[in-house]
Amino acid sequence: MTAPAHPYSDLPPRAYWRSAVGAVEPMQMTGLWQPKFLITPKDPVATYGSCFAQHIGRALKARDYRWLVTEKPPRRVPGKLSQAFGYRLFSARTGNIYTPTLLLQWLRWALGRGEPPAEVWQEGARVRDPFRPRIEPEGFESVEELERLRAVTLRAFRRSVLKARVFVFTLGLTERWINTETGQEYPLCPGTAAGQFDPARHAFVPLDYPQAMAAMTEALDLMRAANPDLRFLLTVSPVPLAATATGAHVLGATSGSKAILRAVAGALAAMRADTDYFPSYEIITSPVFGGRFFAPDRRQVTAEGVSFVMDRFFGDMAAQFGGEVTQLVPAPRENQAQAEDVVCEEELLAAFGPRA
């Protein structure tokens, strides 16, 4: 007599912890992602988001995928110099976009649904852009230059939305600072990377789940309205917060923030046929890997971790769709130097904490 069938009786091995995790050497683990749609090497892919998103663009390029960069430096400019000025980190020179609301703000500006405010931060003879304060290492030479080059970036950002087939966005933070007079969000708290903190005008307004979900939904809808063929691949950065302004311990604050972002990404992927979620967050942070993908500071992700994540990305896509993806030329593994090259403005917050 056979046991009656039930929903757990005939699932694929990946559905069971024992067969998918417990009995598998962690580094041999596969099938962590079941991609919804194929990304071919010919598909233009735009990438934005937090620091960790920079690895995705590089990995796409290294594997001869079409990483869409719509704001480029002149040819033959060395990579390190370009990156110091914010080029080739993301598809356009936006700097890090950490939160769903900051993404929405960039989209509104780029798609003609709003204007950046006139606010600039004067630093002696130089001028900082409050909305990408580290994009020029020494600041801009004038307000005219700042506004002219921000307009260049907004056009490039818009082009990337219109031309991409896949828009990859890595959600990084829920903690954010806004200007209470204009309602605009800063990528970093004024006074940290640049500018001066003014408690009368600068407010800490962290996102909760409904706010993050609403902003992300509006952002995706805006992009689909502009480019109906666009698809979205969401990831959550596994890099913990450098600092928290919540008053809580940074460990707990990190968990809270990532939980919200992970839930938003998962819900959107479940609800929308045009949206998928890739589990880079789980791959790096899961206890299964025993923290091996973190550097000694227990925050930065090592080159090995980045490489493992990106190998799973391409491997699982090949497993799902076969053919075109599996025929790719294997790319060299990113070396340690490349992994360290990620430009992370939030890192500055750590500089304000006590020395270990």
Place this chain on the structure above:
Amino acid sequence: MIRLCIIGNSHAAALKHAAEDFCAEHPDARLTFFAAPSNQTARLAVSDGQYRPRTPELAQQIQLTSGGLAEIDPVVYDAFLIYGFGGRGDRIDNPRRLSASFTRAIVLERVRSSLLMQHSAALRGLSDAPIFAALTPLPAAASNKRRRRLMSHHAEVALVQAELCAPLGVELCTQPEATLVGDQATRADFATGSVPLENALKAREDWHELSERRHMNAAYGRLWLQAFWPRLRAMLGRARTHARTH
């Protein structure tokens, strides 16, 4: 007699090709070339107070271009000219889509990573004699005038002089005004019939392709030397006066 040591790449062919006529007009001029194509002079190294080739291939080029010398002995020369390095970068559709800081950083990085800096540092370590330098000539005016240089010629020379050359006591020279088109390019007729380095050194006529835009001809070399020589003479005059009074 002014003994000038010229270290260069293929662009030095323009000077070499003009040298015979120039020296006939300037009996006080004695020019000695140490040239090799592209970046081959990177394999020059300081050793026992000399600037010497480190490979047999470069040694052969040095012998060929200098008229039989095996190395650069700095005490033999009154002045040095480092010619043709530093590239000229790309033209872009709209330089205004880059910040002034980034533009400056690009120009400085290009020159900083070039042999102009290697040779400047090496020679300054060997000699107190005046050192002059000239960047790669601007390419000849192109039909595609929509694309512009990142920085005008004079602005670029001023920037590199201030940031990179002055600290080493090197004087960077501009192109002669008569060769320039709008501070952006070299007049096209100066690139017509430019002569490859090895042919210029053998004084044979074997002309570059008509489409060649980067290398300049003997007329350019002659103009360049004519503009440079009074400057060199004046500096050496000041240096000698200074030496006599101290």
